[in-house]
Amino acid sequence: MTQTSEPFIRIDQVEKRYPARRGEGTLALDELTLSIDSGEFVSLLGPSGCGKSTLLSMVAGLTRPTRGDIAIGGRPIQAPYTELGMVFQSDLLLDWRTVIDNVLLQFEMRGIDPRGHREQARALIASVGLAGFEAKHPWELSGGMRQRVAICRALVHDPALLLMDEPFGALDALTREQIQLDLQRIWQSRRKTVLFVTHSIAEAVFLSDRVVVMTPRPGRIHAVLDIALPRPRDLAVRESAQFSAYVREVGHIFQALGVLK
Amino acid sequence: MTRDDRWRNAAWTILSFVLIIALWDLVVRVFHLPTYLVPSPGTVMGAGLEQWPLLLEQSLWTSGAILAGYLAAVLVAVPLGMLIVASPLLERLLYPPMVATQSIPKIALAPLFVVWFGFGIWPKVSVAFLIAFFPIVVDTIVGLRGIDPAMIQLARSMGAPRWRMFLKLRLPHALPSIFGGLKVASTLAVVGALTGEFIGSDRGLGYVLVQASGQLNTPLLFATLVVLSVIAMAFFYAIEVLERVCIPWHVSQRGHPV
Numbered sequence: 001m002t003q004t005s006e007p008f009i010r011i012d013q014v015e016k017r018y019p020a021r022r023g024e025g026t027l028a029l030d031e032l033t034l035s036i037d038s039g040e041f042v043s044l045l046g047p048s049g050c051g052k053s054t055l056l057s058m059v060a061g062l063t064r065p066t067r068g069d070i071a072i073g074g075r076p077i078q079a080p081y082t083e084l085g086m087v088f089q090s091d092l093l094l095d096w097r098t099v100i101d102n103v104l105l106q107f108e109m110r111g112i113d114p115r116g117h118r119e120q121a122r123a124l125i126a127s128v129g130l131a132g133f134e135a136k137h138p139w140e141l142s143g144g145m146r147q148r149v150a151i152c153r154a155l156v157h158d159p160a161l162l163l164m165d166e167p168f169g170a171l172d173a174l175t176r177e178q179i180q181l182d183l184q185r186i187w188q189s190r191r192k193t194v195l196f197v198t199h200s201i202a203e204a205v206f207l208s209d210r211v212v213v214m215t216p217r218p219g220r221i222h223a224v225l226d227i228a229l230p231r232p233r234d235l236a237v238r239e240s241a242q243f244s245a246y247v248r249e250v251g252h253i254f255q256a257l258g259v260l261k
Numbered sequence: 262m263t264r265d266d267r268w269r270n271a272a273w274t275i276l277s278f279v280l281i282i283a284l285w286d287l288v289v290r291v292f293h294l295p296t297y298l299v300p301s302p303g304t305v306m307g308a309g310l311e312q313w314p315l316l317l318e319q320s321l322w323t324s325g326a327i328l329a330g331y332l333a334a335v336l337v338a339v340p341l342g343m344l345i346v347a348s349p350l351l352e353r354l355l356y357p358p359m360v361a362t363q364s365i366p367k368i369a370l371a372p373l374f375v376v377w378f379g380f381g382i383w384p385k386v387s388v389a390f391l392i393a394f395f396p397i398v399v400d401t402i403v404g405l406r407g408i409d410p411a412m413i414q415l416a417r418s419m420g421a422p423r424w425r426m427f428l429k430l431r432l433p434h435a436l437p438s439i440f441g442g443l444k445v446a447s448t449l450a451v452v453g454a455l456t457g458e459f460i461g462s463d464r465g466l467g468y469v470l471v472q473a474s475g476q477l478n479t480p481l482l483f484a485t486l487v488v489l490s491v492i493a494m495a496f497f498y499a500i501e502v503l504e505r506v507c508i509p510w511h512v513s514q515r516g517h518p519v
């Protein structure tokens with residue numbers, strides 16, 4: 001991919017080595033270069049331990065690469081980059097806060113008075129189908145509902161970038177499909193850049209503009225697939241020959257890598 | 262839990278006490294146990310009523326020592342736990358000596374405290390303090406450390422300074438654990454104060470126990486034990502109520518809304 005203008009996220013020859021007590025440590029990522037344009041939905045697919053979470057945390061500025069640079073909007077990342085929303089596999093909701101207060105944590109942690117943002121939070125909660133649950137506590141919600149709240153918390157301050165690390169990994173298949181549709185809708189209406197980690201090939205193909213396939217550790221980029229399925233995608237897309245072809249292609253790549261046998 | 266449920270639970274509790282007392286009475290009668298070994302519930306109650314002014318006054322002394330030692334332990338242990346979590350240097354500096362002091366049986370220190378502080382209330386407060394202190398520190402540390410590292414990552418990505426993470430995340434997260442320590446410590450503080458009174462005192466329920474046992478006044482001994490256990494239970498449940506108010510959201514509390 002050649003680009004003349006600066007991409008939104010530029011990951012340039014990044015290496016990450018975790019030190020160990022003895023020996024030379026774990027080389028998690030090696031020579032990884034990737035550019036992501038503004039508004040793009042990019043998925044990272046790769047075997048467990050190949051450094052996907054590490055890459056996400058380096059993009060967020062929470063971990064420093066041992067070599068190479070990452071820049072967002074042309075500015076190199078030196079400290080935690082805060083103009084983003086993050087969603088993890090576990091929803092990380094606080095049991096002592098209600099749904100709306102969990103969402104508003106985003107403002108409170110930034111030192112912003114959350115009172116001016118209640119309506120906005122309420123509307124967002126309603127938009128993911130949780131109207132009427134604002135005053136409930138997390139333990140009164142199902143796993144899928146909880147993850148929706150976590151997504152609201154990541155979106156409520158309207159960041160340009162969304163980093164999601166296996167956000168739907170713990171959900172059942174049905175909930176997962178619905179929440180994928182919801183995420184696509186949110187992404188389309190708000191035009192966020194999304195960097196999405198998943199273990200599901202179908203999920204990556206369904207949601208993404210591009211699927212980045214990584215090698216086993218040390219993680220490198222093995223292939224990048226452009227997913228040219230028309231948008232918006234509905235569940236019927238999954239039955240299309242084109243969709244199956246992409247899924248099969250990724251499967252073949254994993255076979256070639258020795259990840260699937 | 263509805264109001265009805267709560268009444269029903271209270272009824273069961275009362276019933277269980279009634280049964281225990283009835284059984285006690287029965288055993289004393291059937292085996293003709295002499296009063297100086299095991300007095301009947303009626304005799305104990307008689308002794309309690311007869312000595313009521315004494316028991317009440319001495320209870321106040323003992324309760325005072327328990328409370329003072331306990332409060333001092335809370336006020337020192339919780340901040341200390343926070344400091345230890347906040348700074349690895351302080352941890353290395355403070356933790357080993359703290360563990361070392363705990364390896365000395367606190368009861369063995371009581372005579373020393375008598376030498377230092379005399380026969381007043383201070384040796385009792387000191388032993389109660391020392392014995393109640395450790396579980397609170399340990400549980401504070403465990404609670405503050407127990408937060409999911411991903412939560413801290415999330416908070417960092419929100420640009421939160423450390424003090425705000427502490428106030429809004431770590432501290433509330435640690436409260437259930439801290440309350441666990443507070444409850445264990447509450448029963449230990451009673452043991453501590455009483456030990457202090459055994460070793461050297463002319464006041465308090467511990468002193469009454471020593472006197473009663475010296476005179477083979479078993480009914481008074483039993484009556485004192487009953488008063489003591491009432492104090493310890495009241496103390497424990499007071500902390501449970503406080504816990505219910507402070508962390509109604511915690512799993513352990515959800516069955517029992519305030």
Ligand SMILES: Nc1ncnc2c1ncn2[C@@H]1O[C@H](COP(=O)(O)OP(=O)(O)OP(=O)(O)O)[C@@H](O)[C@H]1O
Pocket residue numbers: 018019026027028046047048049050051052053054055217
């Ligand atoms: N904090 C750390 N200290 C030491 N090694 C680490 C640390 N975090 C990750 N690693 C190592 O780096 C490698 C990549 O880890 P990472 O969590 O990024 O993988 P992943 O692709 O997200 O895996 P998964 O799909 O299982 O989540 C692993 O081998 C892991 O053991």
Ligand SMILES: [Mg+2]
Pocket residue numbers: 052053054165
């Ligand atoms: Mg991971």
